[in-house]
Every structure is written in structure tokens, then in C-alpha cells.
Amino acid sequence: MIRFKDVSFTYGAKEGQLPIRAVDHLSFHVKKGSHVALLGRNGSGKSTIARLINGLLLPDEGSVLVDGMDTTDSLDIFEIRRICGMVFQNPDNQLIGTTVADDIAFGPCNLELSIDEVNSRVDEALRKAGLTELRDRAPHNLSGGQKQKLAIASVLAMEPECIILDEATSMLDPLSRQSVMELILELKEKSDISIVQITHHMEEAVLADYVYVISEGRITLEGTPAEVFDQFERVLAEGLSVPTHIEIARRIADATTAPYRPEDIFTFDGAVSFVRSVLSEYSSSDVPVDRLDTFDKSPSKSVESEDRRVDDDAHESDRECVVEISDLSFAYVSDAGDPVKALKDVSLSVYKGEILGILGHTGSGKSTLIQHINGILPSKKGTVVVLGRDLSDRKVVREIRRHVGLLFQYPEDQLFEETVALDIAFAPKQLNRTPEQVERAVLRAAKRLGVDSILHRSPFELSGGQRRRVAIAGVLAAEPDIIMMDEPAAGLDPAGRDDLFSDLMTLADEGATLLIVSHDMETMASLCDRILILYDGEIVGCGTPRDMTSSPEFLESVSLVLPTAKRFLNRFVDLFPNLDTNCYTAEEAADSLLRATAEECSAN
């Protein structure tokens, strides 16, 4: 029903700017009732493609046909937009109505339907999206997931044949993302609506019927998800990632040269049973052990970090405590006028040089907690002592802020200066440093984040990922001893996220203390020395990643998920009693399995 014929699109072609070719001779089609995923890095041209589909942008070359109608034909454009409903990335910027029902009615009203028809469509869409109870709420008072469901409902009310999701889940936490995806799959099942999903979340691409990988406006890889992810090295090279279970199975298959079919390892259970059959065959028969030896010798990250952790535990009493929170409680009044307890009797010690991950569901009090540590929120009940000084004295707060950097979610929103250099210099300037000191601090922070080559450009002409890095450099330039970050990688594609985290981890090597707030147990478990879990404003767990991920039931009860690699390895403990299951990446997990197999072989 959607057909791109040799389509090209260039930004800035008319305004005399540097033209950027976003879509380059692209041809593809979407069949009626199918679910297609467009995968690609930030800035690969995915969103441009989405806007070309419903005529928000018009192609420079080639043609875009929807149900046989050309988007350049202005007579059909509103019909095309009705047929192809669109859900955008930012939940706040696409809701128009002042109430949920009004927002759903917006589209049907534009279609000039009768008032009775509008009302019945609103009811129908509310029901389909499961929002009936929120009918009269203001969009502002909804959660992120509810807002995106509302955006979907608003599209449904126009009775579309296709829904385009333009990174619609990328600003959501894992649980909301899951519930939005469930809604989408339910719609797909119950009607023959087509879905075009633009995403960099592999778990979503797996659900599609067909996948196109987009890079620099071209299709570089296509096929069924099983086919595409089978070429995991190419997918990784595109800056994307592969679902962990597929990657583990592929790494095992490569190491053992065992034959497999992509469809067999596509599901989690399929991958587990494939790896089980391969490895049990190896460990029971006399195989060429030397082939597996190579993995035994390769230094394993997980063993190393485990040593470091054990070491840390032993000296905990000697270590310098930089943040000491005792019995901290905090309550605020919600928009609806109800008192909300954001923190309940929280006590916590943070040690110098450690990386502490703070995890919990949305609204668990994570952000409230870190805002107390640099005194943005005053500690009314309980005490907060940072670097040996009590923050209840407001004069201390001003002093302590130069030692404690706080990075909010989407920090790029705080940029305001004319050039990148000036913006990064904002914090050191507030500290009354000499111009030479400021310059040195700016340069050092910019180098660390890899933005030293763009110091003289305006932050507003940069890409989202670069702006994020500039904003982080702006906090680091004050050279804080404690750095707190709220979801620093939110919205970045997999490679961008990995790059950013590896840059940030160098800070810890130099003795800075890092506090990272996140929803993502998988990444945090692999990066952090200690994990703190908050649930409804209370600390429900604090310890090493190993301890915090030992019970899947516990994690589920606090709305978190077990890292996939660990979940995968847990299925092998009966086979290899000595298996090290504390692995959080596919690479580590595959190594661990191969090592265990090699040990088993030599024991035989």
C-alpha cells in the first residue's frame, strides 16, 4: 500500500545552506496489513522517510505512492494523511487537545465529520487504546506511556489503514515501552492495519514481519528479522545491536562451527535449546579441546571486574565516604492536590571513586534522591552530608555545588550560549576562575566528550547526540568530584549509547565518583560497582550487581527486568555447575559458556 520509487530528498537545498541528502535513491514498499521496521542510527534518515510517506515532506526526485495516490498530488494529500496516521517521538509535543477526549477528537473534527460521528469515534478509540477511564484528564497529567497510547488512539480515531511510529517509544521507560508495544501488536492482530515502525530498539524490530536497515538514506540490509539479525556483525557495524540471545547463539555457533538455521535461534527459547544441544554434545564427547582453549586464555572482563568488586568489599570500612544520607524523607503536592511521598526514610552511603547505579521504576524517587545530593531540593526531613558538610546550611549548598555535578535527563535542553565553547564555560565562569583556568577546563571537558573540534559552532546547529555531549561537557567543566547523571543515554542509538558510556567510565578511572540513574538494569549491571534499587520512594536493595541480579522474582516485584545475558546463562546452571553467570553482555556470556565447556572437556 506504500511504495517508494527511487526517492531522494535533500534538506536545505532551497535555503542556500549546506545541503544534506537525507534520503538517497530509496525504493521499498510496505504491503497491506504487514508490520515493517525501519532500523537505523540517529540521523540515518529514518524520520525523513516517515515524513515522506504522509506528505509532510515531498520528494525531490522519484515518487511516493500511498494506495496508488501520489503524495505530490495536493488533492489527495489529506486522504493520504488520514490513511497513514503518524505517532511521533516526543509525547509532549504531539498532543493538541486540552483533555484526552478532545485530543482524540482533533483528527475527526478536521475530517469535518458530524458531531455524533466524532463522539462515537472518540469512544471507540478510547476503548481500543484502553484509555476510557482517562477520558477527561489533561494530557499533561498522564505518564509518558499513557501519552503515547493517547497519540495512537488519536490516530485510530481517523480510521487509518497504516500507523507510522516514528521512534514512538524511544523516550519511554522499559515498562511503558512494553505496554505501548503490546497495544500496537494487539491492533495489528485485531485489524488488518499496517505498521511502519521506525526504531533503534531491537526488541521491537524482532516483532516485525520485515526489516529494512537504513544508513545515510539508503537501505543497507533487508529481510525478515531472523535473516537480518543473523548477519549480526553487519548489524553491529551499522551502529545497531542484535537481541542478546541471538548474539550469544551466533557467537557459540561461530566458535564451534555448529550448523544452525536463523529461525531456530530467533526466539529466546530457541536460542537456549540450540546452545544447549551444541554445548552438551561438546562436553560429553572428546572434542578438539584446543579449539576452545583460545577462549579460555582470552582475558575475561567479568572475572577481572569481579576481582575488583571483592577487593572493594574487603576495604569498605577504610574507604572514604563522600555522601552520607540518613533518614531522608521528601513529600510534595501533586497537580491533583494530593500529597505524594517521593522518598521515605532513605539512608545511603556513597564511597569515593565508586560507580553507583540508581535503579527503579518511573516515580520511584530516583531523581528526587539525586536532587537532594547537590541541594537543588532542600533536605527538610533527614540529613544529607556531602564531602563531610551538612547541606541543611544553605551557604554550604552553594559551596558544595562546585564539587557535585548534576546532569538532568535530556541535558541538551539547557544549552543557551552562542557557541559550544561559551556554553561549556558557563559553569567554570560561575566559580570565578581566571580566564586561563576556564579555557583549560573547557578544553579538557570538550576533549573528553569528543566535542573539541566543534567548539566554535552554535550548539543549536548540532545533531542531538552532539548536543548531548556538549551539555555533559558543560557539567564536567566545573571539574566536580561527584557526578550524577539522570539517564545520560536516553534516546541515543545503541552505538551512541555505548560510546557515551565508555567515555563517561574514564571519569571513574580518574577518581571521580559517579551516580547514574537509570531504568536499564542490563547496562547498569555491566558498568556499576554497586546498584541501588528504589521502589516507591524506599530503598529495597543495595549491593553488587551480582547480588542485585540474583533473584529474578525480586527484580520483577520492583518493576525491573533481569539482564538478558544473565537470564540466558541461568538456563545452563544444571549443565555446568561451575558456570559464571555474572555476565551482562552477549560477548561475556558466550565466553563464559565456552570456558565452562572447555573445563568440562578437560575434566572428562
Place this chain on the structure above:
Amino acid sequence: MKARSMLGRSVPGTSLVHRLDARVKFLGAIVLMVVTLSARDVRILGFFLLWTIVIAIISQIKIKVIMRSIRPLLFIIIFATLLHLFTVEGHVLLRLGALKITREGLISGGLTALRLALMVVNTSMFLTLTTTPLAIADALESLLSPLAYLRFPVHEFAMMMSIALRFVPTLLDEADKIMKAQSSRGADYDTGGPLRRIRGLVSILVPLFISSFRRADDLAVAMEARCYRGGAARTRLHASKLKTIDIVFSFILLGLLLLVFVVQPHLPLLAFPGGLAS
């Protein structure tokens, strides 16, 4: 947040006042503003005091909430009252240096305070407290619709108002977040000279403007994607018919106007010339 409470918060309810058509309430608020300010006779002002109390009882809104609505204008009320107290000539009661308080000033100041307080309470009871901002915007669109004949873009104006209502809380949150973020970078909005403070303001306003423009841009695209093309042909969602109670209330309003502008000039004067709001 302080700014949020200033927006006025409607108190949900099902009283007669709540159920009145927003257009009628809007006109009612204007009529009551005019008649309370034009009431010169003590007896008529007394009548309005009684009226306000009756409406307050009917509306079932707590006295505390109603009193809160006066607070933002308290300064103006006190100022106007003092002005009358000290400037009206007449029988001197008390002398404080160059200032003198007269009996006439006392009466006229008291009546001014009453008049202003009644005005504020009436408008907030009819509009902010019992009517949602959305209903007010719809009422305004409906009341302004005759202007469409004069090529005034009524629909666009109403859409603008409703979008503004939708985004005010979002932008307030955003401002709060940016302010916290800049404070974390060492910005200090409480101390320092005026230049430093203005500079501090820039670090909040620039990101706020930029994000508002981006939001506006996103929103425009989202509206277009949902087939918005402006114009009067759109379905009117909140078009509502006047009910009997709206018509009855309209006649009462007419009665109030008659009372003040037709009956008042013919009322026999009282013993003292009270309430000469000059």
C-alpha cells in the same frame, strides 16, 4: 508552584453555577463587574453583597477557596481604599500630621473595598472557580464568532488559546527543570547585582524559548499529520445549546443592569451621601 496557582484552578462540581453555560457565565461576569462598580447606593451594594452570598452558597464552593481568590488583588483593594480614606473631603474625624481621615472618606473607602471585593469574588465564582479554562476558551470563540464577518480569524484565535492552555503546565515544568539544571551548573538567581541577575535570566529564557519554538514546530507537524487545515469547516466539538436555566439567568442579569442603571438614579437619597466613588 506559585505560577500554577495563579492560573486559577477550577473546582469540579455539579451545582447550578457549574452547570450554567460558559458563554452566559462569561457575560455574567462582565455584567456583574459593571454593576458592582456602578453601584453607588448603599442599599444596592447591600443587595449585591446578599446576592454574592447566595451565589456562593448555591455554588457549594468552600469559603476558604473563595477568599483565596481575593488574595492576588488584595494589594489593589487596600491601596484604593486608603486613597479614598485620606483624600475625600468632609467632616474630619482624625488628623495625623498632614493626613486627615474624614467620615465621608471612611464610608467611601469602605464601600470601595466592598465593591472591589464583590467584583473579584463574582468573577472568580462565575469564571475561574466553576468553569474550566477550556470551556472559557470555547465560550470566547462562540461569543467572538460574529467577528468572523469582519474577517477576524476567530477559529485560529480560539485554537491558539486552547493550545496555550494545553502547554502552559508543560512549559512551567520545563522552566523548572532548566532552572534546576542551570543552578546545578553554578548559576545563582538569588544574589549578585542586577547585571548578574539579568545574565542569569538569559540562561533560563534562551533554552526555554528555543524549546518552545521546537515544540511549536513539532506540534505544527503533528497537527498537519492529523489533517489540520484550519478554517471554519471543522466540526465544532463543544457547540452546546442554551438551557432553560441559562435563559433564566440571562434575564436575572438583565434585571441587575436595570436595577443599577434605571432604578438607582431614581432612588431617594439617604441621610448621608455615602459611596460617592469619585
